[in-house]
Amino acid sequence: MYEMCAGVDKPGGALVWHVMAKNAARTLCGRRLGQRVDGASAQRAGHCSTCMALFGKLMTAPPAVGSPAGTDH
Ligand SMILES: [Zn+2]
Numbered sequence: 142m143y144e145m146c147a148g149v150d151k152p153g154g155a156l157v158w159h160v161m162a163k164n165a166a167r168t169l170c171g172r173r174l175g176q177r178v179d180g181a182s183a184q185r186a187g188h189c190s191t192c193m194a195l196f197g198k199l200m201t202a203p204p205a206v207g208s209p210a211g212t213d214h
Contacts, residue, residue: 142185147183148174156186160196
């Protein structure tokens with residue numbers, strides 16, 4: 142599963158929701174989110190366009206090699 146995490150777009154920038162990379166301490170767009178964000182401002186935040194684009198690709202990608210469902214030869 143992927144986890145959403147609110148953080149700034151860039152230092153001093155707008156607050157957006159990023160998608161955390163699997164087994165990594167950074168977002169799909171390569172950002173490390175240092176500071177905590179309060180819930181009220183996180184609720185008004187938009188979505189990181191880079192993360193959303195990469196997340197969409199991950200969701201539509203074929204199953205990884207080695208997946209039991211993907212062996213048909
Ligand atoms: Zn992002």
